Amino acid sequence: MEGPFPYSEYVSGKHFIGRKNDVTLLGNLLSQGEHVTIYEPHKSGKTSLVQQALFTMRMAGKGFTVGQFSALNIRTPEDFLLRLGSTLMHMVTATPDDYAAFAKRYLSGTHFVFDPVAFSGTNQVLSLGWELDQADVSAMLHLPFRLAAERGERMILIIDEFHCLGLLDNPDMILRPMDAIMREERERRLFTFVLCGSGVNAMKAIFQDGLLFHRVVERVRISQISETEIVDHVQIGFLSGGKVVNQDLVTGACRLFKGHMWYINHFASICDSMSRGYIMEPVFVDALKYILAIHEPRFKDIMNGLTTHQVSLLKATIDGVTRFSSADVIRKYGLNSSANVKRVKDDLMKKEVLLFDENDNPVLEDPLFEYWVKKYYFEIQ
Numbered sequence: 001m002e003g004p005f006p007y008s009e010y011v012s013g014k015h016f017i018g019r020k021n022d023v024t025l026l027g028n029l030l031s032q033g034e035h036v037t038i039y040e041p042h043k044s045g046k047t048s049l050v051q052q053a054l055f056t057m058r059m060a061g062k063g064f065t066v067g068q069f070s071a072l073n074i075r076t077p078e079d080f081l082l083r084l085g086s087t088l089m090h091m092v093t094a095t096p097d098d099y100a101a102f103a104k105r106y107l108s109g110t111h112f113v114f115d116p117v118a119f120s121g122t123n124q125v126l127s128l129g130w131e132l133d134q135a136d137v138s139a140m141l142h143l144p145f146r147l148a149a150e151r152g153e154r155m156i157l158i159i160d161e162f163h164c165l166g167l168l169d170n171p172d173m174i175l176r177p178m179d180a181i182m183r184e185e186r187e188r189r190l191f192t193f194v195l196c197g198s199g200v201n202a203m204k205a206i207f208q209d210g211l212l213f214h215r216v217v218e219r220v221r222i223s224q225i226s227e228t229e230i231v232d233h234v235q236i237g238f239l240s241g242g243k244v245v246n247q248d249l250v251t252g253a254c255r256l257f258k259g260h261m262w263y264i265n266h267f268a269s270i271c272d273s274m275s276r277g278y279i280m281e282p283v284f285v286d287a288l289k290y291i292l293a294i295h296e297p298r299f300k301d302i303m304n305g306l307t308t309h310q311v312s313l314l315k316a317t318i319d320g321v322t323r324f325s326s327a328d329v330i331r332k333y334g335l336n337s338s339a340n341v342k343r344v345k346d347d348l349m350k351k352e353v354l355l356f357d358e359n360d361n362p363v364l365e366d367p368l369f370e371y372w373v374k375k376y377y378f379e380i381q
Helices: 020-031 044-057 075-090 098-105 116-122 134-151 162-167 172-185 200-209 227-239 246-257 261-275 281-304 308-318 327-332 338-350 367-377
Strands: 037-041 064-069 154-159 191-197 215-217 352-358 362-364
Touching: 020 037, 020 044, 037 044, 044 154, 044 191, 064 362, 075 098, 075 134, 075 154, 075 172, 098 116, 098 134, 134 154, 134 172, 134 191, 134 200, 162 191, 162 200, 162 352, 191 200, 200 338, 227 246, 246 261, 246 281, 261 367, 281 367, 308 338, 308 362, 308 367, 338 352, 362 367
Parallel strands: 037 191, 037 215, 064 154, 154 191
Antiparallel strands: 352 362
């Protein structure tokens, strides 16, 4: 049953607060046929933003067909192309006869086939009849543009966890031809990719460091929701159940979680389940203990996976250090050398523990992890 503080799935409509400018920007880009990438940390609201933008576009009378899949468990180019083709087939077809006709019309001359035996056993609508070659890659990556053009309708394909393509043995087998084909097809504005990723550093490696998709894909950044809007949202949510909470308590929780709506909704939901009438401070204290208990095993795993030097650099970050290569910092935190500092920074970024902002200042992407590691790991009161 939907409560006032949903956190188990994306939010839209009345539960979507703030970020009106983000919704407008994303909706305009999609309406113009621009490809978009959104990369922010886990549970930052990427899917909610996309769904709210699509909702707003529908309310404005704009027609389009949407498909979506995740690259989370994709580890080979074959997996990606089969997932892409299958999603496109599901967007425009519905029956086995349709699948067969689609494969014959659009994938003739490739090694992609509709296999009735595979479909009957696993519901797999697309299979590879032979080893993948570069012609297959090109045909499949051209397919969404061709499909939208022939149908004469706008099509939008959302790919979640796109950063996982960087884990392929040969990412360039997909990423480089994808970049080239998007440039080649840029005048066909009926098909649009929305490429989302929660591995921020991995997405930066694809879209910034690797110089791929430059001026072909527009990045949409997710804005911070104002403290006032969050506090109002929480108080109204409690009021809907006949409960009242002190505004200062809600403000304190908002600041502890640094405006992270997923954590705030989860935290408020716990408080809601523990209280009646007027919500007092002990409820907030207990709720914080409970949410920490839920996430603590994950936080311990993160710390157990770090080397001594990585822990030291993380401690320096917690202490407010922003420039790690000075002699005093290297000596104080036992970081050995400036060359070692660079290696340690790179490793923490690959593990998505640290982000670095536009001014090259270190940022812990998870506010609850930052609180836990400061208070319970480094025991800083």
